[in-house]
Amino acid sequence: MIKQENIRNFSIIAHIDHGKSTIADRILEITNAVSLHDSKNQMLDSMDIERERGITIKLNAVELNYHYKNEDYILNLIDTPGHVDFSYEVSRSLAASDGAILVVDAAQGIEAQTLANLFLALDNDLTIIPVINKIDLPNADVDKVTKELMDTFGFSKDEIILTSAKTGVGIKELVEAIIKRVPAPKGDIKSPLQGLIFDSIYDSYKGVIILTRIKNGELKKGDKIKLMSTDAIYDVTEVGVYTPSVKEKEKLVCGEVGYFWGSIKSINDVQIGDTVTLESNPAKDMLPGYKKISQVVFAGLYPTETSRYNDLRDALEKLKLNDASLSFEPETSHALGFGFRCGFLGLLHMEIVEERIEREFNIPLIATSPSVVYEVKLTNGEIIRIDSPQKMPEKTNISSVSEPYIKTNIFTPAEYIGPIMELCQNKRGNYINLEYIDAKRVIIHYELPLSEVVYDFFDKLKSSTKGYASFDYELIGYKESNLVKMDILINGEIVDALTTIVHKDFAYQRGKVVVENLKKLIPRQMFVVPIQAALGSKIIARSDIKALRKDVLAKCYGGDVSRKKKLLEKQKEGKKRMKQLGTVMIPQDAFLAVLSNEEINDE
Amino acid sequence: MTNSVYIHIPFCNNICSYCDFSKVYYNNDLVNKYLDSLFLEVKNNYQGEIINTLYIGGGSPSSLSIDNLNKLNDIIKIFKLSSDIEFTIEVNPDDITKDKLLFYKEMGINRISIGVESTINKYLKYLNRRHDFKLVQDKIKLIKDMGFSNISVDLIYGMKDETLHDLEKDLNNLLSLDINHISTYSLEIHDNTLLGINNDKRISDDFDRKMYDYIDNYLEKNGFEHYEISNFAKYKTYSQHNLVYWNNLNYYGFGIGASGYIDNIRYQNTKSFTSYFLEKRIINKEILSNEDTISYALILGFRKIKGINKNDFYNRYHVDILSLYNIKDLIKEGLLIDDGKYLKINKEYLYVENSILENFV
Numbered sequence A: 001m002i003k004q005e006n007i008r009n010f011s012i013i014a015h016i017d018h019g020k021s022t023i024a025d026r027i028l029e030i031t032n033a034v035s036l037h038d039s040k041n042q043m044l045d046s047m048d049i050e051r052e053r054g055i056t057i058k059l060n061a062v063e064l065n066y067h068y069k070n071e072d073y074i075l076n077l078i079d080t081p082g083h084v085d086f087s088y089e090v091s092r093s094l095a096a097s098d099g100a101i102l103v104v105d106a107a108q109g110i111e112a113q114t115l116a117n118l119f120l121a122l123d124n125d126l127t128i129i130p131v132i133n134k135i136d137l138p139n140a141d142v143d144k145v146t147k148e149l150m151d152t153f154g155f156s157k158d159e160i161i162l163t164s165a166k167t168g169v170g171i172k173e174l175v176e177a178i179i180k181r182v183p184a185p186k187g188d189i190k191s192p193l194q195g196l197i198f199d200s201i202y203d204s205y206k207g208v209i210i211l212t213r214i215k216n217g218e219l220k221k222g223d224k225i226k227l228m229s230t231d232a233i234y235d236v237t238e239v240g241v242y243t244p245s246v247k248e249k250e251k252l253v254c255g256e257v258g259y260f261w262g263s264i265k266s267i268n269d270v271q272i273g274d275t276v277t278l279e280s281n282p283a284k285d286m287l288p289g290y291k292k293i294s295q296v297v298f299a300g301l302y303p304t305e306t307s308r309y310n311d312l313r314d315a316l317e318k319l320k321l322n323d324a325s326l327s328f329e330p331e332t333s334h335a336l337g338f339g340f341r342c343g344f345l346g347l348l349h350m351e352i353v354e355e356r357i358e359r360e361f362n363i364p365l366i367a368t369s370p371s372v373v374y375e376v377k378l379t380n381g382e383i384i385r386i387d388s389p390q391k392m393p394e395k396t397n398i399s400s401v402s403e404p405y406i407k408t409n410i411f412t413p414a415e416y417i418g419p420i421m422e423l424c425q426n427k428r429g430n431y432i433n434l435e436y437i438d439a440k441r442v443i444i445h446y447e448l449p450l451s452e453v454v455y456d457f458f459d460k461l462k463s464s465t466k467g468y469a470s471f472d473y474e475l476i477g478y479k480e481s482n483l484v485k486m487d488i489l490i491n492g493e494i495v496d497a498l499t500t501i502v503h504k505d506f507a508y509q510r511g512k513v514v515v516e517n518l519k520k521l522i523p524r525q526m527f528v529v530p531i532q533a534a535l536g537s538k539i540i541a542r543s544d545i546k547a548l549r550k551d552v553l554a555k556c557y558g559g560d561v562s563r564k565k566k567l568l569e570k571q572k573e574g575k576k577r578m579k580q581l582g583t584v585m586i587p588q589d590a591f592l593a594v595l596s597n598e599e600i601n602d603e
Numbered sequence B: 001m002t003n004s005v006y007i008h009i010p011f012c013n014n015i016c017s018y019c020d021f022s023k024v025y026y027n028n029d030l031v032n033k034y035l036d037s038l039f040l041e042v043k044n045n046y047q048g049e050i051i052n053t054l055y056i057g058g059g060s061p062s063s064l065s066i067d068n069l070n071k072l073n074d075i076i077k078i079f080k081l082s083s084d085i086e087f088t089i090e091v092n093p094d095d096i097t098k099d100k101l102l103f104y105k106e107m108g109i110n111r112i113s114i115g116v117e118s119t120i121n122k123y124l125k126y127l128n129r130r131h132d133f134k135l136v137q138d139k140i141k142l143i144k145d146m147g148f149s150n151i152s153v154d155l156i157y158g159m160k161d162e163t164l165h166d167l168e169k170d171l172n173n174l175l176s177l178d179i180n181h182i183s184t185y186s187l188e189i190h191d192n193t194l195l196g197i198n199n200d201k202r203i204s205d206d207f208d209r210k211m212y213d214y215i216d217n218y219l220e221k222n223g224f225e226h227y228e229i230s231n232f233a234k235y236k237t238y239s240q241h242n243l244v245y246w247n248n249l250n251y252y253g254f255g256i257g258a259s260g261y262i263d264n265i266r267y268q269n270t271k272s273f274t275s276y277f278l279e280k281r282i283i284n285k286e287i288l289s290n291e292d293t294i295s296y297a298l299i300l301g302f303r304k305i306k307g308i309n310k311n312d313f314y315n316r317y318h319v320d321i322l323s324l325y326n327i328k329d330l331i332k333e334g335l336l337i338d339d340g341k342y343l344k345i346n347k348e349y350l351y352v353e354n355s356i357l358e359n360f361v
Helices: A020-030 A048-053 A084-095 A112-123 A142-153 A171-181 A306-321 A347-360 A414-426 A450-454 A457-464 A504-521 A558-576 B028-045 B066-076 B098-107 B121-126 B133-145 B164-176 B205-221 B240-246 B273-277 B290-301 B310-317 B327-332 B347-352 B354-360
Strands: A007-014 A061-068 A071-078 A099-105 A127-133 A194-203 A207-216 A218-220 A224-227 A232-235 A238-242 A246-249 A251-253 A257-261 A275-278 A297-303 A327-333 A337-344 A365-367 A374-378 A383-386 A398-413 A430-436 A441-449 A470-481 A483-490 A500-503 A529-535 A538-545 A579-581 A584-586 B004-009 B050-058 B080-091 B111-117 B150-157 B181-186 B225-228 B231-233 B252-254 B259-262 B265-269 B282-287 B336-338 B342-345
Touching: A007 A020, A007 A084, A007 A112, A007 A171, A020 A061, A020 A071, A020 A099, A020 A127, A020 A171, A061 A171, A061 A238, A061 A257, A071 A171, A084 A112, A084 A194, A099 A112, A099 A142, A099 A171, A112 A127, A112 A398, A112 A470, A127 A142, A127 A171, A194 A306, A207 A218, A207 A251, A238 A251, A251 A257, A297 A306, A297 A327, A297 A347, A306 A327, A306 A337, A306 A347, A337 A347, A347 A365, A398 A414, A398 A450, A414 A430, A414 A441, A414 A457, A441 A450, A441 A470, A450 A457, A457 A470, A483 A504, A500 A504, A504 A529, A504 A538, A558 B259, A558 B265, A558 B290, A558 B354, B004 B240, B028 B066, B028 B252, B028 B273, B050 B240, B066 B098, B080 B240, B098 B133, B111 B133, B133 B150, B150 B164, B150 B205, B164 B205, B181 B205, B205 B225, B240 B290, B252 B265, B290 B310, B290 B354, B310 B342, B327 B336, B342 B347, B347 B354
Parallel strands: A007 A071, A007 A099, A099 A127, B004 B050, B004 B252, B050 B080, B080 B111, B111 B150, B150 B181
Antiparallel strands: A061 A071, A194 A207, A194 A275, A207 A257, A218 A251, A224 A232, A224 A275, A238 A246, A238 A257, A297 A337, A297 A365, A327 A337, A374 A383, A374 A398, A398 A441, A398 A470, A430 A441, A483 A500, A483 A529, A529 A538, A579 A584, B181 B231, B225 B231, B252 B259, B259 B265, B265 B282, B336 B342
């Protein structure tokens, strides 16, 4: 058995696209965890969505072996997501680690999430190994980035490791630096078991599989365990590690990272951040765990076919198992029927959840426009929190409305300061200040209403800076705003799922944009369909969808007959993904259109 | 009972810019080989019924030489033709000769469908057609002189930049030909056609509809009955063969790329010469359930302006048409009209009928 002092638990943190997953792949190869032949790119990104989008969403833990100076080592690599939405998951994997590799792109330098993730790592008291990656790129500027790392974070030049995950340069040095610099896990094998639960996965055959970092004691197959915050007790059927393939073991000991399962069917018993101990010899205290996560974006998710409500509930429950940051509760919409009000960490998180439900559970969805949580002060002095525009009380009962604000860290080359400030200004931002990292790069700080950021801020930022700016934010509290509820009427009927909260000064302009966008997104129907935006009973904008003028197969003779039927079937199938409101068919994306504040292009 | 035959002749002397049918350039050796295979297909599959309608389409059946026609006639002779058969051949104006017309007569052909498509030179050029209106006038006169009285012309509308004025000119010219049947088609642009490859765009649906309504008005005013979405006829000279399709009746389809409907099977033939020559003909077979059959009956039957005869429908499918799908709702919404004897699509919605028909699949 490997000695505790020969175990290293580490994570890799990086801004998105800086090469985190590729470095992980190379480390897997050098430790012979996978052969070069069967390696798909980005092996740790196991979800299709992760590979397709080139992002990491879920964390993963892999046990690797390395022989160094006549000693065998176990390296546990705990992968982390890079996107700002998932910083919560980052903090979870960091809590299971003793060290972190901080990856910075040799051409891009330090970016917003580099900073955010580094601070998370420092909060967790981790040893940091700075790495400059992609040194093979023609536009790599190692000297400049080295200086950034030294000036901004105080690393010394000797600490920094230069790699090219693409060519493999520097990977061996990096792995050996992990062994040399990251401390061995502390903890006592003789103490009562304390394992930090940092993730769980639902398997329809095995039940809940729990990922844990053993902080003290040991966990064996056959043990009777107790989950400390819920007092649930289970027999352990199997323990093991991922290498990345599943490898069963007799036990997990102090310092190790691995999985266990044991017919845990009740999803609610397992809480991420909880401590697992033994029933017979329980630990006195729970591990610190994580701070409770708060969702910042809420939206309704509805099955397009109302009969699939229960399937959607099952899907959400299963997703929640390994996505503790997702919350949901039943919600009813007049327009959409029964669904769930779901809370997310951000827009990307929301998109990912939607996509997983549609792909993994095959449930076509309609998502309503995302909303933040508003604080409404009523005339009777009571303060209520509203996570859905529909729940906004009558105007006469409202004394004031506050909305959440964020402070931005926007990293950008100095030449884009102008466009970024214009963008923030348009999003109702208050300028705070501007910090120069060096002569050419700055960090811009703004105060922005969160609601202005949730929809398209990130896309806008990217497009107005040719992709050079990066963005991160922190919530800074609530501020009072002049907010009103804007309803949308389709064919004369209010569609509750399209109701939004808007700033009064922007309502007319927003209303006009929304009706125009809906006009473009909703296909022509058999009849003329008026679309209106209204504040209370006052119509502030209107646009009509013209009636469908042509939808016919002009020629239909012997050879065209089967084609005609197939075409109709396809057309019908396409409409299945739309929601029928009265006689009007509305496509899924129309429900998101209410948040855009500029007109979309035709086609 | 199958009393109708479609025969596909996949050869052309010239390829039109919009055509996505099965066709190749004319080549005498290939034609002969093809006719040999066609002979076998007919011989092996025809069950000896009396044939009431026979349609030779393409491609360009008029590309066949007299020698080829002799061979084709050997195939036609296999069929027991009814004495009042409607026997149509599709022709291109530039292919027609007196000798060919004489031979058509001899074969028993009594209806000529001629691809006029446009009468304006710039659009003929755009469509890559090789004739002008003068030639069409001459050839139609020749056809009439040879004693053919049942003549149909095709018209394509919706070419890029075409105006209503152009359309009026086309329609006027067609009327001047004094023919009895007109089929009109809005130009479709398919991939793998010259127009598709050039990335040409279709006209807007709004203008398309304007043209369609214009044609409808114009032809009805001039004595043509609009009897099917794309077809107009004088003196009830409806295309009997095409009515077989729209009435959901059986028909044989012979030749490359042809489709047929026999008993409860709809089938498609291969588009590959190699497979066809090896007698590996059928590439797709759809065995119809009762529900499928009814679905097709509605999809096809509603193409007729007159609609579907409710009694005939009941006698044939043993179900009340009004009880099917959401037909009652569609009547309430004004999309379908029940005139007592017939159930039909409200003419206002004919050109958007797919949105109605999708309820029936």
